[in-house]
Amino acid sequence: MSMxxxxxxxxxxxxxxxxxxxxxxxxxxxxxxxxLTLFLAVxxxxxxxxxxxxxxxxxxxxxxxxxxxxxPAFWAALALSATVVTILEWATTDNHKYLLLYWLWVVVxxxxxxxxxxxxxxxxxxxxxxxxxxxLAAVAQKLSSPSYRSGEMFEYFLxxxxxxxxxxxxxxxxxxxxxAVQKILDxxxxxxxxxxxxxxxxxxxxxxxxxxxxxxxxxxxxxSLIGVLFLWRRTFTDKIAHLLLLFFVFTTYLPxxxxxxxxxxxxxxxxxxxxxxxxxxxxxxxxxxxILLYQLPWRxxxxxxNS
Amino acid sequence: MNGxxxxxxxxxxxxxxxSRALIICMPIVALVIAAxxxxxxxxxxxxVWKGGGMGMFASMDGQANRFAQLFxxxxxxxxxxxTHLLRVQKDAIxxxxxxxxRRNFLAVAKSIATIEWASSPERMPVVLIDSKGExxxxxxxxxxxxxxxxxxxxxxxxxxxxxxxxxxxxxxxLTRTCxxxxxxxxxxxxxxxxx
Amino acid sequence: MKSATSARTSVISRRQSASGSPTGRPFVGxxxxxxxxxxxxxxxxxxxxxxLTLVLTVxxxxxxxxxxxxxxxCLLVFILWPRSLRTPVFxxxxxxxxxxxxxLTWELVDNHKYLLDYWLWVxxxxxxxxxxxxxxxxxxxxxxxxxxxxxLAASAQKLASPSYRSGEMFEYYLxxxxxxxxxxxxxxxxxxxxxxxxxxxxFLRSPFAEVQGNDxxxxxxxxxxxxxxxxxxxxxSVQLAIGLLLLIRRQRTDQIxxxxxxxxIFTTYIPxxxxxxxxxxxxxxxxxxxxxxxxxxxxxxxxxxxILLYQLPWRxxxxxx
Numbered sequence: 001m002s003m004x005x006x007x008x009x010x011x012x013x014x015x016x017x018x019x020x021x022x023x024x025x026x027x028x029x030x031x032x033x034x035x036l037t038l039f040l041a042v043x044x045x046x047x048x049x050x051x052x053x054x055x056x057x058x059x060x061x062x063x064x065x066x067x068x069x070x071x072p073a074f075w076a077a078l079a080l081s082a083t084v085v086t087i088l089e090w091a092t093t094d095n096h097k098y099l100l101l102y103w104l105w106v107v108v109x110x111x112x113x114x115x116x117x118x119x120x121x122x123x124x125x126x127x128x129x130x131x132x133x134x135x136l137a138a139v140a141q142k143l144s145s146p147s148y149r150s151g152e153m154f155e156y157f158l159x160x161x162x163x164x165x166x167x168x169x170x171x172x173x174x175x176x177x178x179x180a181v182q183k184i185l186d187x188x189x190x191x192x193x194x195x196x197x198x199x200x201x202x203x204x205x206x207x208x209x210x211x212x213x214x215x216x217x218x219x220x221x222x223x224s225l226i227g228v229l230f231l232w233r234r235t236f237t238d239k240i241a242h243l244l245l246l247f248f249v250f251t252t253y254l255p256x257x258x259x260x261x262x263x264x265x266x267x268x269x270x271x272x273x274x275x276x277x278x279x280x281x282x283x284x285x286x287x288x289x290x291i292l293l294y295q296l297p298w299r300x301x302x303x304x305x306n307s
Numbered sequence: 308m309n310g311x312x313x314x315x316x317x318x319x320x321x322x323x324x325x326s327r328a329l330i331i332c333m334p335i336v337a338l339v340i341a342a343x344x345x346x347x348x349x350x351x352x353x354x355v356w357k358g359g360g361m362g363m364f365a366s367m368d369g370q371a372n373r374f375a376q377l378f379x380x381x382x383x384x385x386x387x388x389x390t391h392l393l394r395v396q397k398d399a400i401x402x403x404x405x406x407x408x409r410r411n412f413l414a415v416a417k418s419i420a421t422i423e424w425a426s427s428p429e430r431m432p433v434v435l436i437d438s439k440g441e442x443x444x445x446x447x448x449x450x451x452x453x454x455x456x457x458x459x460x461x462x463x464x465x466x467x468x469x470x471x472x473x474x475x476x477x478x479x480x481l482t483r484t485c486x487x488x489x490x491x492x493x494x495x496x497x498x499x500x501x502x
Numbered sequence: 503m504k505s506a507t508s509a510r511t512s513v514i515s516r517r518q519s520a521s522g523s524p525t526g527r528p529f530v531g532x533x534x535x536x537x538x539x540x541x542x543x544x545x546x547x548x549x550x551x552x553x554l555t556l557v558l559t560v561x562x563x564x565x566x567x568x569x570x571x572x573x574x575x576c577l578l579v580f581i582l583w584p585r586s587l588r589t590p591v592f593x594x595x596x597x598x599x600x601x602x603x604x605x606l607t608w609e610l611v612d613n614h615k616y617l618l619d620y621w622l623w624v625x626x627x628x629x630x631x632x633x634x635x636x637x638x639x640x641x642x643x644x645x646x647x648x649x650x651x652x653x654l655a656a657s658a659q660k661l662a663s664p665s666y667r668s669g670e671m672f673e674y675y676l677x678x679x680x681x682x683x684x685x686x687x688x689x690x691x692x693x694x695x696x697x698x699x700x701x702x703x704x705f706l707r708s709p710f711a712e713v714q715g716n717d718x719x720x721x722x723x724x725x726x727x728x729x730x731x732x733x734x735x736x737x738x739s740v741q742l743a744i745g746l747l748l749l750i751r752r753q754r755t756d757q758i759x760x761x762x763x764x765x766x767i768f769t770t771y772i773p774x775x776x777x778x779x780x781x782x783x784x785x786x787x788x789x790x791x792x793x794x795x796x797x798x799x800x801x802x803x804x805x806x807x808x809i810l811l812y813q814l815p816w817r818x819x820x821x822x823x
Contacts, residue, residue, distance in 0.1 A: 027582075035581045042560065043574050049815050056561050057810050063553040064545075064803070091357055091406035098340060098359040102333045109329040122330050129334045137341055137361035145355075147367035152480045156367050184440040188476060188487040189374045191388035194446045195436045198487045202478070209480060219364065258363070292574050297567050457704040458697060 021282040029274055030110060030119050034069050036267050036288070037107050038062060041078055044260030046085045046097055054081040072112040079104035096261035099130065103264060127268035128230055131245070134265070135227030142220055154219075155212035159204060160185065166299035167255040173208050175303060222248055230272075238272065242280045245269050249287050253294050262291045347406075352490075354405045372476040373404040375412075377419065379453065380468045380494075387426060389419065391454045407473050412493045413500070416469040420500040423459045426451035438484070469495045535800065542800040547792055548628065548637060552587045554785045554806065555625055556580060559596055562778030564603040564615055572599040590629040597622035614779035617648060621782060645789040646748055649763070652783070653745030660738050672737075673730035677722065678703065684817035685773040686726065693821060695723050740766055748790075756790070760798045763787050767805050771812050780809045 041055045054077055061068050068074050082101040086093050103126075110122040142148045147156075158168050159181040169175050180203045187193045187200065222244060229241035245265065253262035270284040337359075344360030347353035354369040355362030377400075378386040392400070396418045403411035433446040459465070471493045478485050559573040572595055579586050586592050600619035604611050624644040628637045660666045676686045677699040687693055698721045705711040706718060740762055747759035763783065771780040788802040 032582075039578060039581055043577075049813060053810055053813050056557075056813075057807065059560075060557055060806060060810060063557060064550075090359070091353060091411075092402050093358070094356055095344070095358065095360055095363055098337070102337050105336075106333050109332065113326070113329060118326060118329070125330045126333060130337070133334070133337060133341075134361055138363065138365065141345070141355065141360060141362040141365040145362075145366040147477075148365055150480060152478050153364070153367040155480050156478045157364075157371065160371050185476065185485060187436045187440060188474065188485075189376070191376050191378070191390065191433070191450065192431055193434050193436050194448075195487065196438065196443065199438050200436070200440055200485050201438050202483050202485050204480075204483045212480070256364075261363075288578060289575055292571055292578065295567060295571050456708070457701050460697065460701070461694070 017282070020285065021278045024274065024281045024285050025278050027274075029271065030116070030123065031069075032274075033123055033267060033271060034075075034107060034111075036263075036270075037103065038069065040100065040260060040263050040267070041104070044100075044263060046082060046093070046100070048085040048089065051078075051081045051085045054078060070111060072108050075104060075108040075111055079108050094258075096258060096264070099134065099264055100260060102126075102130065103267075123271050127271035128233070131265070131268050131272070132227050132230050135223045135230075139220060139224040139227060142223075148216065148220075151209070151213040151216045153212075154215045155204065155208055158208045158212060159202065163255065163257060163299070166302040168208070168211070169302055169305075171207070171211050173205060173211065177203065177205055177208065235276070239277060239280070242269060242273050242277060246280070246283050246287065250290060253291055254298075257295070259291050259295060262294075263288065266291065352407045357405050367478065368475065370401065370404055372478075373407070374474050374476075375400050375404060375415075376472040376474065377415070378470040378472075379419075379424065380470050382467070386470060387451050387453050389424065389453050391452075393418075393422070393455055403471075404473075407491065409493055412471045412473070413495060415471060416493075416495040416500045419469055420465040420497075421459055423456045424453045425456040426453050465497045465501055467497065469500055471495075538803065539796045539800040542792065542803050543796040545792065547789065548641070549587065550792070551641065551785060551789055552593075552625060554781070554788070555621060556587070558618065558778060558781050558785065559600075559622070562781055563618070564600060564611070566603040566607065569599050569603050572596060588629060590626055593622060593626035593629055597626045612776070614776060614782065617652065617782055618778065620644075620648065621785070641789055645786040646751070649783070649786050649790070650745050650748050653741045654749070657738060657742040657745060660741075666734065666738075669727070669731040669734045671730075672733045673722070673726055676726045676730060677720070681775060681817070682773060684820040686729070687820055689725070689729055691723055691726050691729065695721060695726065753794070757795060757798070760787060760791050760795060764798070764801050764805060768808060771809055772816075775812070777809050777813060780812075781806065784809065 038059065041051075042059045045051050045055050058074060058078055061074070079101070082104050086098065086101050106122060106126045110119045113119045113122060145153070147153045158164050158173060159178050165175050165178045168178065184200050184202060187195050188198070226241055226244050226248065229237045229244070232238075246269065249262050249266050249269070253259060266284050266287045270281055273280040273284060340359035341361065344353065344358035344362070347358055348355050348360065348362065354373075355366045356369055377389040377392075379389065380386040396415065399411075399415045399418045403415050405411075428451075430449040430451055432449045435443045435446050437443040472489055473491045473493070474487050475490050476485050476487050556577060559569075560577050563569050563573045576586075576592060576596055579592070597619065600615075600622050604616060604619055621644075624641065628640050631637050631640070663671070665671045675682045676691060677696045683693055683696050686696065702718050702720050705713050706716065744759050744762050744766065747755040747762070750756075764787070767780050767784055767787075771777060784802050784805045788799055791802060792799040
């Protein structure tokens with residue numbers, strides 16, 4: 001049997017959009033989701049040796065015995081190690097890592113079910129539940145937070161959070177503003193300086209204020225729409241929800257480097273869209289490599305550019 | 308292969324009888340944990356980014372606006388600040404700032420107590436800063452600069468208390484002022500920090 | 503297009519049943535290790551080596567954003583389209599990225615990472631050719647070459663180094679290198695010895711202390727000295743033996759070389775956390791042994807598993823006990 005791939009000449013035909021749509025339709029859902037979840041566990045794992053080793057061993061076993069990915073015990077190993085890690089470090093584990101934990105257990109239950117319809121139902125129900133939960137709970141926590149509602153949170157992050165400095169530069173906020181703010185705030189932190197009345201005037205800008213208000217409004221509207229639309233469970237509302245979710249995934253994870261979160265949202269979206277909206281599921285398919293590409297150090301490039 | 312309805316139901320047989328349990332199990336767990344996170348965030352200072360809620364980018368209160376000041380205090384009441392911290396101590400502080408309970412700051416204090424600290428012979432004055440960030444004179448206090456010198460032997464006893472001040476900053480976008488508030492002070496005795 | 507895993511699974515099943523027992527269940531009546539040997543014998547060499555190398559790039563790859571991204575994309579592509587593993591472009595992407603990373607950060611890159619990039623280029627060249635015989639020749643030649651190069655060059659550099667030959671290198675590491683503190687404790691060197699040495703040497707480093715003559719006595723222990731001398735002679739001997747035996751290219755010497763190499767992998771990467779290096783040595787060893795020595799091939803498979811488990815924080819457990 002020839003080892004080399006003889007079909008290089010077919011590549012151009014293979015990579016048309018129709019071919020992509022057709023490919024995603026032909027993939028078996030449970031299998032596809034299992035593969036993407038395994039990838040998530042290996043690439044964006046819990047930051048703890050127990051889970052990292054378990055994920056790597058599982059990846060090794062899968063590559064040597066591919067059929068193992070259908071065994072509940074395979075997923076139970078991942079889910080159990082994730083549970084142990086989360087219990088040990090519950091206060092320092094990011095919220096989206098809890099979602100990974102829940103999802104691993106969902107995949108365990110999916111593979112524990114015998115009937116293929118049952119497997120599918122486990123995935124579809126939980127995908128919709130968690131999408132609604134994530135967005136509606138986020139909206140609830142944001143709306144109940146005065147610092148969010150007033151726009152001060154995003155404005156403060158534009159000044160103080162290094163992840164936002166490059167984004168700020170792209171929307172016309174000079175990085176020097178952020179530098180100046182952080183310099184001033186260091187007076188609070190240093191025991192060798194005492195700030196009178198514990199109050200400092202920050203050298204902020206009107207542009208940052210406007211951008212913060214725009215971000216606040218956009219963020220809350222988008223997330224509440226996605227959550228509410230998925231709750232309806234109608235074809236039309238689902239379609240709009242998917243488009244908004246795709247927009248969210250493609251735009252949010254460029255400035256916000258929480259890639260594991262974007263990945264799992266894309267998995268859930270794909271589960272709901274795969275058999276009903278072929279073009280949308282192809283778009284989810286593309287979102288996975290896009291999330292990987294978002295790890296490029298674009299912030300350093302932007303900040304290194306002459307303005 | 309998998310999926311045949313003729314296949315014996317030996318996989319997790321319990322769930323044969325409660326197939327719905329398979330489906331709704333994790334949503335229930337998620338809701339319970341999220342409720343707990345909301346409670347801890349509101350009443351015990353847990354950062355909204357952690358603990359299983361959905362509060363990412365939901366509040367200013369988190370790692371970005373919290374900081375700690377660490378001091379070694381002597382029996383005569385004087386205290387010296389610790390500003391040159393090792394990586395492991397900074398990590399411990401970051402953990403404690405996420406969930407500012409005594410237990411977590413004790414871990415910071417224990418980490419401090421594993422090191423011998425050397426102080427500078429001269430005292431450095433504390434500068435008064437006005438609201439514009441400009442120097443406005445000298446405060447009455449002055450401190451020695453402390454730096455980590457070497458690991459302390461396990462059989463050597465740690466002397467002095469360790470005091471950790473937990474601060475929070477808030478921002479008023481209308482006046483563009485940032486205000487710092489001392490949220491809590493933790494004091495640890497030598498017996499507590501001795502490893 | 504078939505589901506990705508189904509395609510791989512059916513190929514593997516056909517391969518295994520083709521060489522399995524008439525019952526179609528090759529493991530009936532075998533012990534577990536016998537089943538593993540049978541399994542290892544039936545693996546496709548190129549696919550297995552390619553998969554193990556892919557795992558290496560993802561888990562123990564270059565510490566650079568460019569390589570991380572490319573390796574992850576390659577893994578994703580493979581998971582969704584397994585046949586991509588056999589295309590030269592797949593390996594070219596990894597090899598080229600590795601090369602760029604090395605060029606950009608050459609003086610910071612560990613030696614064993616250079617080995618990874620050479621191996622990626624070897625796999626690229628292997629997949630350029632369609633004829634299995636030619637592919638086999640390329641991969642076998644390079645596996646042997648790099649194993650000989652690694653061990654003989656290492657032996658040469660060690661034997662040319664006075665601080666190595668005298669045993670002072672290992673003795674010093676037993677005192678000051680945190681990776682050796684737990685190993686030292688296991689062989690009876692109290693961690694307080696290392697702490698006392700570090701305390702003394704801090705005086706040499708501190709600008710607030712001036713040591714007369716820049717000479718300071720350190721406490722040390724006889725046990726550490728003896729252990730260091732033993733590690734020195736063991737390390738140099740094993741590595742030299744492996745390199746020389748593989749150079750001879752006879753069945754008997756190869757067999758002994760593989761046993762020594764397995765011993766080296768199983769013992770070295772517990773104290774020395776250079777897992778990527780152990781992994782690539784095991785890949786090369788498996789390449790040479792898989793078809794000639796099935797039991798040894800099975801042992802190499804176990805070694806991969808062991809290397810993953812060696813990442814357990816056993817040092818912290820030992821030091822805390």
